[in-house]
Amino acid sequence: MKRLVFVFAFFVGFTGTEVISGNPDSLVIGNFFSEALTHPVAYHNLGFLCNNFQGRLCGTLQAEKAVAWVYRMLKEMNPDTVYLQPLTVKRWERGEKEVARVKSSAVGKQVLNICALGSSIGTGSKGIEAEVVEVAGFEQLDDLGREGISGKIVFFNRCANPTWFYTFNAYAEVVALRARGALYAAKYGAIGVIVRSATLSHDDYPHTGIQHYADSVIRIPAVAVSTNGADSLSAWLKVDHRLRLFIRTTCMELSETGSFNVIAEIKGTVHPEKIIAFGGHIDAWDLGQGAHDDGAGVVQTMEVLRLFKQLQIKPANTLRLVVFMDEEYAQRGATAYASAVGIKNESHIAAIESDRGGFTPQGFSIDATDKQVDLIRRWQPLLEPYGYWSFAKGGSGVDIGPLKKYGFPLIALVTDSQRYFDYQHAGSDTFDKISPRELQLGSAGIASLVYLIDKYSNLLAP
């Protein structure tokens, strides 16, 4: 009977804050936030992760140590299950510190802050040197053609558009130059590419990230240059368009190796076979500490389990934390998880991903049917007192994306995006950029959403 009363309160409860303040769900959600803000366990966990397992790109010893640490921490939490889900990952090493030098009698000897892009081949120990052709996009390459490009280094210098409020939109407009620049330029005979970092900030950090080759096209070295460096190079080219750029990288891809997703569960008391999944990814690019991308998401979703345990809330359905391996390189963890769901014929109610940085949360982006989105949006007033103002239909995340074929709602934590790309994939993504309160508002918000999905799961059925 009590449950029915609660459901009733839920349906009448979303017309005004007066009613919400007496809503039993409000009380539970308030407890999640109070506990998270009073005991920022996730913050201390993130500090340990960042300071001890820096450079945890998939396939590295650091990544394996991070997996072992996550497994150990979860075991200590004493949920019903903790296990490793095996998979294989690609392996790439950055090698020696990258070098880029400009040679020009007009502008003198100049150095640039660069980093190799993920999966890139190296230049060889002697490096490459050539004239530079600056372009803003692929169309210009088509215009220049082979005669304008062959034997040169292509400099992709397109600024991210600062007028987007949500910075992921600005990133989305330029990331293809990083991801496919080498592939595109090689078709016209370029010997290498140097790409403006995909960020809205103006600083000296080069931002790495994955780039892709194709079997049919010759592989050429690809590096990113800091935005300040890109501005300098562009200015120098205006002084001397025939300046020569020397680049040296010793990165390389190695043989594949074994790795793991880490999974932990609190079993459902009524429907243990039905799963609410949530997680982030443990791997991170090697230049920084992977604090915002995505140590934050890992510790926040670990914290969800702690909050349920601490508040002694026993879910009706199974709560499953998935700490994904390899979001950055080839998404093998996401593939392995989605594949296992199919093989085991597991039934999910929803999946939630946190991979947009540990910044102040703004809401959730929901990839689901209109009916499901409408239902979840009705919960927004319960979370608005904690700054969750945007519940919108939209994309979810890279690690839960492959689950889309199973047809249940996929949800992403949406955070304040203003500073995310200042740090993403750069040496500046370090623990000192994390605010314990901003991080924990995310932990408690995910816990609240998991709680609501669990309690009203019957309403979410397609």
Add this chain to the structure above:
Amino acid sequence: MKRLVFVFAFFVGFTGTEVISGNPDSLVIGNFFSEALTHPVAYHNLGFLCNNFQGRLCGTLQAEKAVAWVYRMLKEMNPDTVYLQPLTVKRWERGEKEVARVKSSAVGKQVLNICALGSSIGTGSKGIEAEVVEVAGFEQLDDLGREGISGKIVFFNRCANPTWFYTFNAYAEVVALRARGALYAAKYGAIGVIVRSATLSHDDYPHTGIQHYADSVIRIPAVAVSTNGADSLSAWLKVDHRLRLFIRTTCMELSETGSFNVIAEIKGTVHPEKIIAFGGHIDAWDLGQGAHDDGAGVVQTMEVLRLFKQLQIKPANTLRLVVFMDEEYAQRGATAYASAVGIKNESHIAAIESDRGGFTPQGFSIDATDKQVDLIRRWQPLLEPYGYWSFAKGGSGVDIGPLKKYGFPLIALVTDSQRYFDYQHAGSDTFDKISPRELQLGSAGIASLVYLIDKYSNLLAP
């Protein structure tokens, strides 16, 4: 006729985003944000202000240099009027670096990170030394009475409550210990007070701020200790409750001196006699650079004038920037401004203050009649695309507060408060804590609100 059409669009325009996207006000507001995010002039101004005029407490040479710089910058913007509004300010100097040492055979020699509180007398060059009595609030002092307190140093150690979402509420609960601790403890014969810094962060920065004496009560020295220091002192007292604390400060109040508010106006084309005022305060505590408190508010409101000039928007009413002097010490700038409004019988439509840090804006807090609040709230959907989700009735700000007697709406920019008290009044309030995008979202939001108030001013009449 055009104006009527716009008003019509305004009234029908707030039911859904589809209509808003075709709303002419949306276009203007979009232009404000695009310009502000593309050309972060306010950010560069803030960098100059912070790096060149650090320690600009009212009455200091640095404050006067900052005033001169603001005046010069505004003149260069070429608005219709720029002038100085004279006033007198109190003057207080911190003196030599403060010293606090614990002496105890049980815990050894220990040092604490402290700073004198604003307006405090110094200890004299020989310092003071006494046993320490730790309390959480004034009630405990009443319980202990004169026999428990006389001749001792009172240690106010109340943690700010981390469970508040809006951190100003946590601050409000503890700030009285800083502001009136010495006054209260002196009544019971204490020889000094040391107060836990009014912040939710855990670090080594002591946070200063104003404290008040009364003529009828003996003045005793007052200092703040960092939160880490407070935790240590509390732990040491558990080991040795008779430990002795030595404090040395050489701060002192000096004679009053002259200073200024800086005022700049774009005259209204229709009602030049009606004023929409907006501003922040140029003075700042001396320990940091006054980046968030309140260099941010100054450069954001200077930016409002630039945005109107840049976009060539001619307001119907007069736009008036007020850069206030002395928010921190005795609010003489606020008093002088409010007084001048009365003497000149000036007519204001509204006043807006930015003094909650240059963080991502969340909305506006409106101190006005219910009818006026309702009207202003209807503009919220126009600003929601830029993250302005909260338009609520509430308090405004210290500098515009004295205008309340005139009965027009007072409005504060509300920002993400999670990190504000990490930095407020501490050495950590420096320019490197500023995000250009977060800052500029505030500039453009204030400009948008000013634009809407100007356009629909007739509707705001009481």
